[in-house]
Amino acid sequence: xxxxEQDPGPLSVPEGAIVxxxxxxxxxxxxxxxxxxxxxxxxxxxxxxxxxxxxxxxGRFTAQVDKSSKYISLFxxxxxxxxxxTYLCAMSASGRRALTFGSGTRLQVQP
Amino acid sequence: DGGITQSPKxxxxxxxxxxxxxxxxxxxxxxxxxxxxxxxxxLRLIYYxxxxxxxxxxxxxEGYSVSREKKESFPLTVTSAQKNPTAFYLCASxxxxxxEQYFGPGTRLTVT
Numbered sequence: 683x684x685x686x687e688q689d690p691g692p693l694s695v696p697e698g699a700i701v702x703x704x705x706x707x708x709x710x711x712x713x714x715x716x717x718x719x720x721x722x723x724x725x726x727x728x729x730x731x732x733x734x735x736x737x738x739x740x741g742r743f744t745a746q747v748d749k750s751s752k753y754i755s756l757f758x759x760x761x762x763x764x765x766x767x768t769y770l771c772a773m774s775a776s777g778r779r780a781l782t783f784g785s786g787t788r789l790q791v792q793p
Numbered sequence: 794d795g796g797i798t799q800s801p802k803x804x805x806x807x808x809x810x811x812x813x814x815x816x817x818x819x820x821x822x823x824x825x826x827x828x829x830x831x832x833x834x835x836l837r838l839i840y841y842x843x844x845x846x847x848x849x850x851x852x853x854x855e856g857y858s859v860s861r862e863k864k865e866s867f868p869l870t871v872t873s874a875q876k877n878p879t880a881f882y883l884c885a886s887x888x889x890x891x892x893e894q895y896f897g898p899g900t901r902l903t904v905t
Contacts, residue, residue, distance in 0.1 A: 690833065716893060725799075725883055725896035726836075770835065772894075780826055780851065781894060783835035 685709050688771055688784030697793050701758040705771035705784045708752065712773040712782075715747050717756045720768045720786065729769075730756065761791045796820065797897035799884050804902045806878075814869045814900045816884035825867035826885040826894060829853060836883060842867055843889065871902065878904045 688705045695701055703717075713734055718726035730745040732738045738745045744757040754773075758765055768788045772781040797818045806812045818825065824843050828836040838851030842861040856875025861867055867886075871878045881901050885894040 686835070688835075714893075718896075723881075723899070723901070725797075725898045728893055728895060731893045772836075780838045780841050781836075783837075785833065785835040 683708065684785075685782050686771065686773060686784045689787055690785055692788040692790055694790045694792060695761055697761060697763060697791055699761050699791075701761050701765070701789060701791075703756040703758075703769050703771075703787050703789070705754050705773075706752055707754075707773060707782075709773075709775065709782075710749075710752065711775035713776050714774045715745070715754050716772040716781065717743075717745055718770040718772060719765075720770060722767075726770055761789075763791045763793045765789060766791050797884060797886055797895060799882075799897040799900050801900060802898065804900055806902070806904050808904055809873045810904075811870055811872050812878075812902065812904075814871065814882055814884075814902070816867045816869065816897060818865050818867075818884075818886045818897075820886055820895065821864070822886035822895075823864070823889045824887045824892075824894075825861070826887075827851075827857070827859065827867070827869045828883045828885065830881040830883060830899075839869065839882075871904075878902060 717730040720726040735749045742759045746755040768786040770786045771784040800815045826841040827839040840859045842848035858870045884897040887894045
């Protein structure tokens, strides 16, 4: 079983919809949680960074962490065709060497 | 502009040849990383370095080598010992361990 599970999609939504992307994980030591957006053939771009549990909002993006359920979410409001990309969750434990990534969810926003 | 550069963007090599991928950052970050990405898979850690002249193996280090002689540079050599070298290679850096990582644009290596 993978440490981080992420539905690969593709997830197709109409423009303006609210999108919910999710990851589950098994390692209770994870404390740092990130969401990256990756366009085709490009490097991942950091969208959100949260520590421990709670919510964080940045413009149209909201990240939620529920450590009790080992579940993290990224919500995108008023989705745009330019949001069409692969979204990767990533996480790490304090003092751990590097990030553990989910396999990514491909999102398509239809105009 | 601060950032991470990787070169070249595309690289083609014959089987049996070693090849070196470049990664340079001007963010003054201490930590640097190399990841490999295959279609439909997440990123897998090859090597990482927390400080100059020090580096550690990641989960899939076999067939790869690195050096860290300067803070801003972390080149990756894909050797002929790597069984399946064709992949998208990503370099990242962070202020230090436990901080968010920023990625370069990647190098797509094709070995035939």
